[in-house]
Amino acid sequence: MRRPDDVRLRRAAGPGLRPKPALSLARALSKLGVCSRREAERWIAAGRVEVNGAVERSSGRWIDPARDRLVVDGRRVEDRTTRVVLALHKPEGVVTTRVDPGGRPTVYDALGDVGRLAPADAPAQPGWVFPVGRLDRDTSGLLILTNDHRLGERLTSPEHHVPKTYHARVRGLPDAEALRALREGLPLDDGKATRPARVRVLGTPRPRPGAPADPGSTWLEIVLTEGRNRQVRRMGAAVGHEVVELVRVRIGRLGLGDLAPGEWRELGPEEVERLVARPPGHCAYDGSLPWRP
Numbered sequence: 001m002r003r004p005d006d007v008r009l010r011r012a013a014g015p016g017l018r019p020k021p022a023l024s025l026a027r028a029l030s031k032l033g034v035c036s037r038r039e040a041e042r043w044i045a046a047g048r049v050e051v052n053g054a055v056e057r058s059s060g061r062w063i064d065p066a067r068d069r070l071v072v073d074g075r076r077v078e079d080r081t082t083r084v085v086l087a088l089h090k091p092e093g094v095v096t097t098r099v100d101p102g103g104r105p106t107v108y109d110a111l112g113d114v115g116r117l118a119p120a121d122a123p124a125q126p127g128w129v130f131p132v133g134r135l136d137r138d139t140s141g142l143l144i145l146t147n148d149h150r151l152g153e154r155l156t157s158p159e160h161h162v163p164k165t166y167h168a169r170v171r172g173l174p175d176a177e178a179l180r181a182l183r184e185g186l187p188l189d190d191g192k193a194t195r196p197a198r199v200r201v202l203g204t205p206r207p208r209p210g211a212p213a214d215p216g217s218t219w220l221e222i223v224l225t226e227g228r229n230r231q232v233r234r235m236g237a238a239v240g241h242e243v244v245e246l247v248r249v250r251i252g253r254l255g256l257g258d259l260a261p262g263e264w265r266e267l268g269p270e271e272v273e274r275l276v277a278r279p280p281g282h283c284a285y286d287g288s289l290p291w292r293p
């Protein structure tokens, strides 16, 4: 999980000693899959992190994860070389954060102890994992959690163009002009234009048994290669079609499959490849119908 540019060579302390790889404490915690670098900086400043038995409040302290003993909130952090990648079907109403100050349910509640426990405390479990990007509270669908920051960066960095496929139910029926704007890119409320997106109309919702038909909304499939905050909802608002239901059905070429809301599973190496593999023409569309619970 370590990249050459994350590692500085520390000068040997004396003749005959080999240089040791070292990295800053905050970066080490993030590389070890404990938390994000920014979160690590906060935890360190709050005195929650110990190095070799002493509280360390400097995020920039150089450490060698192979030799130095790191403890967070009393729990030992160890260098897991095993990559863990989980796919969660995030349900609606759940926030993508480790701890919600308002006490709302989080994606970690859906995982149970998995993802929260240090490997030393729970050797049979995948250890600490962090969510790759986030889904809004009211959005459901595929969320990846991993302890591998390089994978996280690969999936979220706009340079890699990993497509994320959403099924969005919008109010009304977008006309050709609205669809063209969504496809070609349009300025959002901050004035910055979106990248071109794949957009197609999937149809109108099937009436639920016993419920009246809903002629007033349309399912769209939207494939984005960027991940701005609440982007699909803001795109819908920008063309006058409020998004009333939103599901992320695919990342790269990995679909939600038959994971039920709240369920998760560990991904194998081939599935991880499908996450990052760039489909021909950068398009994740495979002709599937809108996913429905």
Ligand code: URA
Pocket (backbone or CB within 6 Å): 134, 135, 136, 137, 139, 229, 230, 231, 232, 233, 234, 246
């Ligand atoms: N776009 C949104 O509006 N919300 C999400 O959660 C993801 C993409």
